[in-house]
Structure formats: C-alpha cells, structure tokens
Amino acid sequence: MDLFDNGPLTLVEDAEGGIRYWADFLPPSLAREWFEALRDGCRWQSARRPMYDRVVDVPRLMAWYGLHEVPGGLPLAAMLERVQAVAPGGYTSAGLNLYRDGNDSVAMHNDKLHQLVPGQPLALVSLGSARRMNIRAKSGGRALGIDLEPGSLLVMSHASQTTHEHGIPKTVRPVPPRMSVVFRARPVAERGRDPWRVGAVEAEAPASGPVAGQRPGSPRDRAA
Ligand SMILES: O=C(O)CCC(=O)C(=O)O
Ligand SMILES: [Fe+2]
Numbered sequence: 612m613d614l615f616d617n618g619p620l621t622l623v624e625d626a627e628g629g630i631r632y633w634a635d636f637l638p639p640s641l642a643r644e645w646f647e648a649l650r651d652g653c654r655w656q657s658a659r660r661p662m663y664d665r666v667v668d669v670p671r672l673m674a675w676y677g678l679h680e681v682p683g684g685l686p687l688a689a690m691l692e693r694v695q696a697v698a699p700g701g702y703t704s705a706g707l708n709l710y711r712d713g714n715d716s717v718a719m720h721n722d723k724l725h726q727l728v729p730g731q732p733l734a735l736v737s738l739g740s741a742r743r744m745n746i747r748a749k750s751g752g753r754a755l756g757i758d759l760e761p762g763s764l765l766v767m768s769h770a771s772q773t774t775h776e777h778g779i780p781k782t783v784r785p786v787p788p789r790m791s792v793v794f795r796a797r798p799v800a801e802r803g804r805d806p807w808r809v810g811a812v813e814a815e816a817p818a819s820g821p822v823a824g825q826r827p828g829s830p831r832d833r834a835a
Contacts, residue, residue, distance in 0.1 A: 627768035642762030731796035
C-alpha cells in the first residue's frame, strides 16, 4: 500500500458507503492524549444483563453522551469535528466502550436499527491498545478480521447494519485497555434517553440498567 495514501480501506461495499477503515485517522500523540482524558473523565458504568438463570455484568464498561450535553473537559467535540471532515453525518450521540483487558469483549451483533437514523453512518474511533474486530455477513461465509489500531476510524453505513454483524472477541493475549468512541445519529424520539434503559445500542442489552459508579479496573464477575 502507498505509504502516503491516507484514504480508506473498503471492507464491505454497499450503496451507502459500506464499511470503511482509516488506519491513520488521528496522530498517535493525540490518540494517546484523548484516550487518557476519556478514560479519566467519563462516567463509566457497568451494565448488567440476564444470562440463563443469572444476571451478569456486560464484559466492558460503557459511557454515553448526547452531543448537545457533553461535559466540559471531554474531547468529544474536537473528535467529532475530525470525524465530520472525513465521514460527514448527522451524529447526535457518542457511546463509549472501555475494554479493560482481553477478557472484555462485545458479542457479534448489529447496532439496533430503531435507534439509528436511516441513511446516516456510524463512526467508530479506536483508542488505547489495538483489538481485533470481526465482521461477518448475515448471509453466511467467513468473518473478516480487522485489527482496530489506536487512532483509527471505522465508518459503517446504516445499510451495513442490516447485512452484517460485528464484534470484538476476547483474547488470551495480554492486552492493555482499549476504548471505542462510537458516534451515531439517533432518531429524535430516542435522543436524551439513556440508551441502556430503552434496550441498549446493541445486542448485549442489559435488562436492569447500569450499575452506577464503577471505576475502570474494579473487580467484577464478567461472563460472556
Ligand atoms: O468497540 C468496538 O469497536 C465495537 C463497539 C460496538 O460494536 C458498539 O458499541 O455497538
Ligand atoms: Fe456495535
């Protein structure tokens, strides 16, 4: 690949732009700075969900902000400005995931369609350590694996959420924490509502809402 080519790698094609990946979206020093600011400044919460006859913690921490009400000090407006320059969209919310170690994960899923504005993309910025994302067509076939590097951007079309699933598998490799910041365009009726209380942004919806006040790295029962 041309070293000076910062254009995207197209992973999936569709009429709305498919799934595209920019490895060098952010300068490394800025990616590090923003990782630390968000790790230390976000209201991280541990959500719970039923699994068989138990209720377990969703295996990662999450935070969520409407873009009209981001607390001062969090670099989400500056990040959004860079996202808009590459992948313009009507983004209204930022959902953040913190994977504390290789035991944290997200199961294969598509983002909930009723919580997304049709035609609008989802933009996912990765910070911290690199983690593998698997992307698989619902129609079958092998999953495609992409290592989401710190400072990278993955943009998924709305249409791709109807045709493909994505997930971050656990890994036995010792990996430092990794964060994703997902900008989404939410329908007006969904804005301002805590997404965990209306069925969550994706498949691992907790039934009982978040447990407030958990700090990154605190011990817990992690399944799934
Ligand atoms: O952390 C990631 O890269 C994926 C997160 C995700 O799929 C989601 O929040 O819906
Ligand atoms: Fe997702």
